[in-house]
Structure formats: structure tokens, C-alpha cells
Amino acid sequence: MNQDCNVVPERSLTRSPGLMLTLALALLPSAFLAGTPDVSAQAPAQPTSGQQVVLVTGSTSGLGREVALRLGAMGWHVIVHGRSQERGLEVVDEINSQGPGNARFYRADLASFDQTREFGESLLRDYERMDVLVNNAGFGSAPNERLVSEDGHEFRFQVNYLSTYLLTHMLMPRLRSSTPSRIVNVSSLAQSPIDFDDVMIENNFSGGRAYGQSKLAQIMFTFDLDEELDGTNIMVNSLHPATYMPTGMVLRAGAQPRATIDEGADAVMQLVVSDEIEGGQFFRGLVPARANAQAYDMQARANLKALSQELTGVR
């Protein structure tokens, strides 16, 4: 299990040190919870005139880190996010020292709705605009163990999907006032249909199924959001970046890497900056592709939306 996350095996949830730490943190000012105490390493929150602002969730390592560095090298203001403050500040330092862009780090555990809300509120407080939101943070299929979030939900479903749903809706006012703006949901080819009678996968659990369900949910969310945002000039797409890049989650699963992080970053960057693409799509790398059939099932999408609203409190 990941050491620095706020997750515990189901059986010890109510007595976990992680939960106690979260409760203690909830009493602290928001700057210490979602921001970072080491503000001296950070750029001012407000971008310079004409500078584009992007949030890349999960940019402390792997694919998100590479995308953050590329956008910083293009002159953007990059909001770096993850749980590891040490790795997050390293990315910020690299962007700020190489320029021409600049960056700030925010720490928030997406396995906690409290921390996700605090993160969203901090961004709304600190930023007047947001041009692009890259929902990249994710927890992979390993370990093959049923984990439960701080809020009592199946862990991958909350980290990879529900918190993305919540954060995206929280940031919508900034995306709306910064049009033309974009949302990129980093999903996967690994897609498992959602069993609406057992969304939290209490039966027949596998890490692969939990990961695949959360990734398909991201695509279903993308398609719904595209319809909801029709006429707003906010483009939303999802993608499978590349197959088995040598990132943290792939190496933890013991899989043999098949693609490079550069290949995946090229695919994400296309959805961030290209003028040649349209919204409402699922891409496999650089080309549009078909997702699992459930993504086109309107009843399944309505079920997922109703459940997401209920669990996150988004209306």
C-alpha cells in the first residue's frame, strides 16, 4: 500500500492514524492543508497578463509531471498537484528555474472529499482564471486489494473518478470565465463496465476491475459533460495516453513498460493545445477511438450521474 496516502484497509477505517491525522488537519487553516507551508519556493498565484493557467492533477510524478514541465517550458502558469510535497516542490522548482513559465504546488489527497473540497476552495480563492484542467491523478490496479477511501467508498472509484467529478464542478466558474478553456480527462484503455448493483465492488473484487471501472466512469463523465457544456466554449475530452508507460503505477504493478512517457505526454498535449480537435471524444493516443459500450448507454450514464451527485453533493 502507498505509504503517504490517507487510505486504510476497510477493517481499520474508524481507528486509523490516517483518519485521525485528517481530522487534526481539518482544524488547521486551509493554507496548511491544501497549500504548502514553504511558500517561498512558489511563484505568485496570479499569472502575468496573458499567461495561461493550467492545473495538472497528479503532476508530482509520471505522465502528469512531464505534462507540467512541458507547459511550464511553453510559458504557462502551472498548478502542480499531488500528495507528495517533496516531489511537488521539485517539479515547481524545475519549472520556475527553467522558465519561461512558473508554478505553484498544492497538496491534496483525492481519497478525501474534505481535502478535495479544500483544494478546490483554495484554487477559487487564489486564481481568477483557469484555461485548462488536466484531470490526470490516478491510482493504478496494484495492489490487488480492496481499499476504502476516507469517505468509505471503494478507493479507486473515489480517487480516480468521484473526486475528479467534484473538483471539476467546483472549478467550473473559473473555466467558464476563462473561455475558450479545456478539460482533459486522463483515462485508459482499461475499462470495466460498472455494475450499478455493486458499484463499490464488494463482490468479485480485483484491482484491475476497480481501476477499469473508475477509468470508464471518467469517459462517461466526459461524454455527459460535453453535452452539458454545449455552447459554452469549454472543450472536454478523455484519452488513453499510451500503453504501459514506465510510471509509478505501472512499475508498482510489475508490468513490463511498452511505451514512453513522452508518447503519453504528446497525446495529452494534443488535447491541451491543438486547434485541430473537437470535444466530446475519447482518444487512444493521438487518434479518436471507441470506448467500452457502456459509455454510449444513456441509462448507464444517467445512473452514474445520479450516483455521483449523491455521493459528492454536487448539484
Ligand SMILES: NC(=O)c1ccc[n+]([C@@H]2O[C@H](COP(=O)([O-])OP(=O)(O)OC[C@H]3O[C@@H](n4cnc5c(N)ncnc54)[C@H](OP(=O)(O)O)[C@@H]3O)[C@@H](O)[C@H]2O)c1
Ligand atoms: N502509465 C500508463 O501506462 C498509463 C496508461 C493509461 C492511463 N494512465 C493514466 O495516466 C495517469 C497518470 O498516471 P501515471 O501513469 O503517471 O502514474 P504515477 O506515476 O503513479 O502518477 C500518479 C499521480 O497521481 C497522483 N495521485 C495518486 N493518488 C493520489 C491521491 N489519492 N490523491 C492525489 N493525487 C494522487 C500521484 O501523486 P503522489 O504520488 O504525490 O500522491 C501522482 O502524481 C493516471 O490517470 C493513469 O490512470 C497511465
